[in-house]
Amino acid sequence: xxxxxxxxxxxxxxxxxxxxxxxxxxxxxxxxxxxxxxxxxxxxxxxxxxxxxxxxxxxxxxxxxxxxxxxxxxxxxxxxxxxxxxxxxxxxxxxxxxxxxxxxxxxxxxxxxxxxxxxxxxxxxxxxxxxxxxxxxxxxxxxxxxxxxxxxxxxxxxxxxxxxxxxxxxxxxxxxxxxxxxxxxxxxxxxxxxxxx
Amino acid sequence: xxxxxxxxxxxxxxxxxxxxxxxxxxxxxxxxxxxxxxxxxxxxxxxxxxxxxxxxxxxxxxxxxxxxxxxxxxxxxxxxxxxxxxxxxxxxxxxxxxxxxxxxxxxxxxxxxxxxxxxxxxxxxxxxxxxxxxxxxxxxxxxxxxxxxxxxxxxxxxxxxxxxxxxxxxxxxxxxxxxxxxxxxxxxxxxxxxxxxxxxxxxxxxxxxxxxxxxxxxxxxxxxxxxxxxxxxxxxxxxxxxxxxxxxxxxxxxxxxxxxxxxxxxxxxxxxxxxxxxxxxxxxxxxxxxxxxxxxxxxxxxxxxxxxxxxxxxxxxxxxxxxxxxxxxxxxxxxxxxxxxxxxxxxxxxxxxxxxxxxxxxxxxxxxxxxxxxxxxxxxxxxxxxxxxxxxxxxxxxxxxxxxxxxxxxxxxxxxxxxxxxxx
Numbered sequence: 061x062x063x064x065x066x067x068x069x070x071x072x073x074x075x076x077x078x079x080x081x082x083x084x085x086x087x088x089x090x091x092x093x094x095x096x097x098x099x100x101x102x103x104x105x106x107x108x109x110x111x112x113x114x115x116x117x118x119x120x121x122x123x124x125x126x127x128x129x130x131x132x133x134x135x136x137x138x139x140x141x142x143x144x145x146x147x148x149x150x151x152x153x154x155x156x157x158x159x160x161x162x163x164x165x166x167x168x169x170x171x172x173x174x175x176x177x178x179x180x181x182x183x184x185x186x187x188x189x190x191x192x193x194x195x196x197x198x199x200x201x202x203x204x205x206x207x208x209x210x211x212x213x214x215x216x217x218x219x220x221x222x223x224x225x226x227x228x229x230x231x232x233x234x235x236x237x238x239x240x241x242x243x244x245x246x247x248x249x250x251x252x253x254x255x256x257x
Numbered sequence: 258x259x260x261x262x263x264x265x266x267x268x269x270x271x272x273x274x275x276x277x278x279x280x281x282x283x284x285x286x287x288x289x290x291x292x293x294x295x296x297x298x299x300x301x302x303x304x305x306x307x308x309x310x311x312x313x314x315x316x317x318x319x320x321x322x323x324x325x326x327x328x329x330x331x332x333x334x335x336x337x338x339x340x341x342x343x344x345x346x347x348x349x350x351x352x353x354x355x356x357x358x359x360x361x362x363x364x365x366x367x368x369x370x371x372x373x374x375x376x377x378x379x380x381x382x383x384x385x386x387x388x389x390x391x392x393x394x395x396x397x398x399x400x401x402x403x404x405x406x407x408x409x410x411x412x413x414x415x416x417x418x419x420x421x422x423x424x425x426x427x428x429x430x431x432x433x434x435x436x437x438x439x440x441x442x443x444x445x446x447x448x449x450x451x452x453x454x455x456x457x458x459x460x461x462x463x464x465x466x467x468x469x470x471x472x473x474x475x476x477x478x479x480x481x482x483x484x485x486x487x488x489x490x491x492x493x494x495x496x497x498x499x500x501x502x503x504x505x506x507x508x509x510x511x512x513x514x515x516x517x518x519x520x521x522x523x524x525x526x527x528x529x530x531x532x533x534x535x536x537x538x539x540x541x542x543x544x545x546x547x548x549x550x551x552x553x554x555x556x557x558x559x560x561x562x563x564x565x566x567x568x569x570x571x572x573x574x575x576x577x578x579x580x581x582x583x584x585x586x587x588x589x590x591x592x593x594x595x596x597x598x599x600x601x602x603x604x605x606x607x608x609x610x611x612x613x614x615x616x617x618x619x620x621x622x623x624x625x626x627x628x629x630x631x632x633x634x635x636x637x638x639x640x641x642x643x644x645x646x647x648x649x650x651x652x653x654x655x656x657x658x659x660x661x662x663x664x665x666x667x668x669x670x671x672x673x674x675x676x677x678x679x680x681x
Contacts, residue, residue, distance in 0.1 A: 088656065090330075091323055098322050099315075106316045116319065120326055127330055191314045194306075212275070213310035219277070238271035245302050252302045 075139040082130055090130070094123055097140065100215070101147050107210045108151045110195040118154060122147045137224050144225045148207055155203045190251065197247040205240030212237050261289070261296075270300050274307055320526045327538055327655065400487040400495075404480035406455040406473065413479055413508035414458075414533050415451045416501075418487070428487065432502030433534045433656030440497050440565060441634035451531045461527055462520045471515045471548045478555060479508050488564065496564040499637060506535060509654035511555050513537040514546040521652075535654035543651040554650045565635060 070078070071092055078089045102119045109115065125146050133142065198206050204226070211222045212233075222237075223230045245252060261269065269286050272278050278286065290297050366373065400420070401408075412418050420426040420442070431439040455476070464472055486498035509528075513521050525537050 091327070091657070094323055094326060099318060102319065102322075103315050107313065112316070115316065116322070116325075119322070120329060123326055124329055124333065128333075190309060191312075194309045194313060209310070213307050214313050216311070219275075234272065234277070235268065237275075238268045241271055241303055241306060242267045245299075245306055248306065252305055 076135060079130065079133055079135070079139060083133075090127055093139065097143055098123070101143065104144065104147050104210065104215065105151060107195075107198065107214050108206065109154070110199060114154075118150055119147075122150050125150070141221060141224050144211075145227070148211075148225055151207065152203055193248060193251055194244075197244050200247045201240050201243050205236050205243060208233055208236035209240035209244065213241075266296055266299065270296070270303055273300070274304055320529055321522045324522075324525055324536060324538065327536070331538065399484055400489045401484050404483045406476045406480070409476040409480040409483065410453065410455050410458055411451075412483060412505065413476070413512060414453060414528060415531065416505040416534055417451060418483065428497070430497075430501045430505055431534060432506055437637045438499065438502040439634050439636045440499075440501070442495070443634075451533070453527060453531060458524075458527065462516060462523045464516070464520070467548075468515050468520075468545070471551065472512065475508065475511050475515070475551070475555065478552075479504065496566045499565055506654045507555060507557065509533075509535045509537065510650060510652050511551050513654070514543075514551050514554070514650070514652040515548070517545050518543075529657075532657070534657055536657050537652060538655045539652045546651060550650075565637065 070081075070089060073081075073089075073092075075093065075096070078093055081089045082093075098119065101122055102115055105115050105118050105122075106112070109118075122143070126143055129146075133139070137145075198210065201209065207226065208222060211217045211225060212219075217225070219230045219233050222233045226233065226236075269278070269282070273283065273286055290300060401418075404412075404418075408418060416430045416432070418428045420428055426442065426444055429439075429441040429443060431441070459469070459472075482504055483501070486501050486504070488496040513524055516524060521537055527533075528536065
């Protein structure tokens, strides 16, 4: 008589089940979690920095940090939110590091971006890259406004999820999104007005 | 609604485009918008910005992401494992005690060598008797008369070998399970097809002339090893060398070592797309390894000439001494007979009426049989060597997923001596 063999499809397991396995010593399941979220994390970091060359290193650091901290993960939030929080904190650290470097080298990065936006706006509309402009516009926003706008308008996350990731109240998130959008509208005013004509 | 300040208006418009205003708030704002063209203009601009952000370009996928990450994680683990599990000040005492224990064990082994020799010989003879009585009464022949480059590559990348010309049945070795390895004979319809020809592989990785020569030699060596590792008996028994999973892993590493890092990414991509059981890893991203070093590494796969003997209803892990050279010698005389044996064996695997049993071999490894309508699989614990620091080769293969053993309700039997069988 043939016996039914039941296999356990690891790749079909939920994040919680995989984390439980990981915490029991089955560390190989981490690959599935990485493959599930690496694209989103890389895209989040790309939205924050818009620099291809540093994204891979930052994303690797995010997943290494998550790997080290996963044994202590307590499921108080979803893995996805937790991982996003690590990525957002990593992005914040990188921005602070850059600010410090700029302070000592006396550069004025914001002015540089404003000039770049003006320059890119001056080309003919058919040759203009709107995606490039929006990325540059995002870079002019202070980190907390930039992250809030990215999480809402690019990642499409709900307010409460963003609040957990940014570790603040929902009201604060709404205010940051609103102010971020207003700043972005002003930074890209010529583009926005032209499109409205 | 009274005139809103710019910040109040921005906040309300932001909530409005997110759909988070209550119905009365929404109606109130819409009335306000009707009376204030500048507010309408601001709303349109905010919606345009939101629309642009939602369409923002995404980054290209990175197929080598996990490969790089796994190397970094391994490096970190190695650093962590350098720490002794006890305070450093006890290290000298620990190593002294360990050395003393080794010396005592050595003296004991020398004194009792006759007894140990007798014990090992008896055990080996018992296994031999079990093997002869249970499985192979009429000799063994190599299953494959020859293994071509396509077959050798297929095995090297995926651990799979077609057992018949129509590619309907396949042997699959899997060294990626958690506690050992698995050997399966399955109908190909019941599992995912992975088929990369030698030509497709070469077109994808574009090896140089020198690399092609090394690749061809590796595949030829692998083909010969496969030829002498799968045997068929006249009573439909099937003997498989348990070093085949290791050969699979070493071949992945050897083929990858023969490539430059960028070609290796291509290879990893092909393997990922086909869900190959292994991924390529390495302590860093080394440039191509020289051929001599690769072939030396390949030589590590030398078989111990133990075989797992399987027929349609039994399996036994047995230390079978087979003189492959003499088998190869008689082979050309009896190709037709061999073909008949193969067909009979494959047929019997899928027409069997008997229930598979599980036996505990004298070699000490737990052998478990699982079956379903698609085929039969044998799982052996604790046999396969894992790649690691001990393997001084800069490129190695690590399991894509470490699979658990299949849980079944199969009965477990133990052989204690010869054919005296006791049910557990």
